[in-house]
Amino acid sequence: MVGRIIGLIACLLCAVPFLIISVYDKESSTPISFWSGDKSLMEKVHDIAGYNKEMAALYKKCAIAFVIAGACCLVHLILGIVIILLECTVGIYVVYKKYKVILEKYS
Numbered sequence: 001m002v003g004r005i006i007g008l009i010a011c012l013l014c015a016v017p018f019l020i021i022s023v024y025d026k027e028s029s030t031p032i033s034f035w036s037g038d039k040s041l042m043e044k045v046h047d048i049a050g051y052n053k054e055m056a057a058l059y060k061k062c063a064i065a066f067v068i069a070g071a072c073c074l075v076h077l078i079l080g081i082v083i084i085l086l087e088c089t090v091g092i093y094v095v096y097k098k099y100k101v102i103l104e105k106y107s
Contacts, residue, residue, distance in 0.1 A: 007073030007080050015066035018059045026056035034099045044107045051106040058098055065091060 025032045031041035031048055032055040045051045065087050073080025 004074050004077050004080075007077055007084075008070040011066045011070030011073060011080070011084065015063040015070070018063035018066070022056040022059040022063060026052055028052055032056065032059070034096070034103075044103065047106050051102065054102045054105075055099070058095065058102065062091075062095060 021032065029048065031045045032052050033041060034055075066084075069080055069083040069087060071080075072083050
């Protein structure tokens with residue numbers, strides 16, 4: 001049971017930064033960066049409000065995915081670990097591709 005609780009806490013700690021970014025940067029006057037802190041986004045993005053709205057939704061989905069993985073850790077530890085592994089491999093690729101689509105849309 002201790003391992004399940006630790007898995008839940010670890011997943012929630014991963015979800016918190018994504019949730020903070022999605023809530024507080026949605027109304028920002030500067031574009032939300034994709035983990036890299038790209039300073040050239042101000043020159044690339046023309047509709048910052050629309051871009052930030054979609055990026056906030058993307059980060060919120062990432063937070064929800066980690067919360068679901070944490071809940072799965074509580075139910076069955078191995079299932080939770082498998083979901084975390086999928087999020088951290090395939091999930092990163094999917095999120096990166098979605099980011100590229102959003103960037104292309106607002107550039």
